[in-house]
Amino acid sequence: MRAAVLTLSLSLALAACGGGGGAGSTPPAPGPSPTGICASGAAFVVSADTSVDVGKTATAMVAGCAGAISSPVWAQTSGPAVSLLSAKSQAISFDAAAAGTYGFQVSFRDPAGVQQTVPVSITAAAPASPSAVTVRGEPSVFSGGSTSFRMWIPAGVSVSSVRWEQTEGPAVTLNTEDPQRIIFAAPSVGQDTRLTFRATVTLTTGATDSDTQTLLVQALPTPPAGQLFGSSNPASRVYPYRATSPWATQLSNCVYSPALFFNGGTTNLCTMNTLPLLGQETNGAQPTVDQVMNRVLVSNDWMGEVFERFLREQDTAGDFRQMLKATTAIVIGGRVRPSFYWSATGAIYLDANTVWLDAAQRDTVSEVPDPRSALAPNLQYLGLWRYTLNNQQVPFSVPLNSRGARPIEQLRYRLGELLYHELTHANDFMPPAVHLTVNRGVPVFQAIPASLPSDRLAASFPLASQEMFGLARSKFFSPGTTTDLQNAYTPLQVGGTFFANDRATDEYNYAIPPGSTPQTSREDIAMLVAEFFMSYRYGVLRDVGFTNKPAVINSGNDLIVAWGQRGRAGAANIKPRVQQAIGEIAPWLPAGAANTLPAPIQMRAGESWTANTVLPTVPGGSFKLTQLEDFIERDRVEFEWMLNNRNYGHGHWIPPDLRQIQGGLR
Incomplete structure (x- = not known):
């Protein structure tokens, strides 16, 4: 007993x-006892x-x-x-x-x-x-x-x-x-x-x-007026992974504190003089792993230990350290969900579910689901994706009811893809070319340039499908509000016509939060860069497909592909978009790096998502449906919109009052 x-x-x-x-x-x-743990006067x-x-x-x-x-x-x-x-x-x-x-x-x-x-x-x-x-x-x-x-x-x-x-x-x-x-x-x-x-x-x-x-x-102290991490998305407990870090105090105060606020033009958000970008600390040089780890906040030490090991063993080319120059800090939390980059603090916030290696570590990670659970239920199609290597789906997750483990090499596919995506956002809002010239006397969001790499990508190679833009608005920002016309679209119409004839790599490329000006998708460039790097560094190719939407889905065998491709980023009309994107986001790469992308492979229409795991040979392979969070990119854009219907700047949330401040919502 x-x-x-x-x-x-x-x-x-x-x-x-x-x-x-x-x-x-x-x-x-x-019944629940109303008495507390504290004795009188203790x-x-x-x-x-x-x-x-x-x-x-x-x-x-x-x-x-x-x-x-x-x-x-x-x-x-x-x-x-x-x-x-x-x-x-x-x-x-x-x-x-x-x-x-x-x-x-x-x-x-x-x-x-x-x-x-x-x-x-x-x-x-x-x-x-x-x-x-x-x-x-x-x-x-x-x-x-x-x-x-x-x-x-x-x-x-x-x-x-x-x-x-x-x-x-x-x-x-x-x-x-x-x-x-x-x-x-x-x-x-x-x-x-x-x-x-x-x-x-x-x-x-x-x-x-x-x-x-x-x-x-x-218990938490009384929240300040204009609290940034408020009741709808509260900060969770974190602390500097390295207590002796020269930035420990700034990390505690500037990045994920319930005390942060913006109210009527007054804020306690830290300036870059107080907590500079990592690239400003290194004067533009590639940071060392130790310099990165000095910027890490965690809710449990093992998260920092695994992240450090990941950088030392899996970041052999230095991409993540180069891209981290655009950030002020890295938060890894057991209750951060979804992962996101936030221009208000200049930090990235990582869901520890992407980091754990064994069952005991996962026990400390909350299973509270991603709040974005309603995916336009009246649409007649599913938009799916996965990464594959040698005609096998790369492992992204371990079943929640299994006390399994995963080798650190497996993290390259989930954590690696997530980092490439979120760090593209960081380098879009704070491009490498401006790290050493921006005004450091202001918070990061006030120093964001007037024109971003995502703006220039949209100007040079715009996406054209208004149907896909409309579906993205309904699907990612206003679930359940699709129109009768959208609800009538077939999988072949969406995939084979609206999507196939444009030059995006995923539905999410079209995501633009309501109220954003200019109407530029910040997700477009992040999706392109992440897919490129996953192919360039790890040799894995991304599948995108449009299938039927049966009432009951037992496996990928129930999902019949109407249209799909593997490695769409390598299409002739998309490669120039990729090259422009990586030229600004990852200038350390060799010229023409996008040319390494192989030509896309068409999926076999009429066959299942499972059968299309193996391309272009005889059907076979196996596919197990992942959790919902693995079907949709975990990003704060629609998370904040769905919870609070707030205003946005540069694709990520900016407090409404910041609309009047240079560098806020445009």
């Missing part, structure tokens, strides 16, 4: 709080499970009661070794894999700024029967943020039913569309608060088993 939670207040007095399930029969759960509280069953999740946390806790660090002091992937957060959790007493200590600054160190011990005991369920997830979240927990059932265990319930804390609404996972928004709280959830499984034998997971909801 999981025993009572051990709580230590400022006076280090002991008190029993909370409770939970364990192996064997589970009694009915009590400045802080350290809380932990006193004991758990082997095979269950153990949790410990430090809560601020009279104010915020800062600089928390957990360390294990005794017992069977565990990996603390959230060691620099206010809460930790781990699987108790072996019996014994696990000792820890947490060091932090309390609300008065006094350094504290408090010991914690958790005992794990062997249960009467093996564990049939373990709950995992990141054990802390900012007030108002969304998060998730997943129950994991061992292979070979036969389950007849599962149940989730909340047993402590302010009640929240649980999304259980996936029965083995809950997604919910943390309550808005004025003081650090503990929530507890129980997952119970009933086996086909009639026996039951349960596990609990405790969550610390961290």
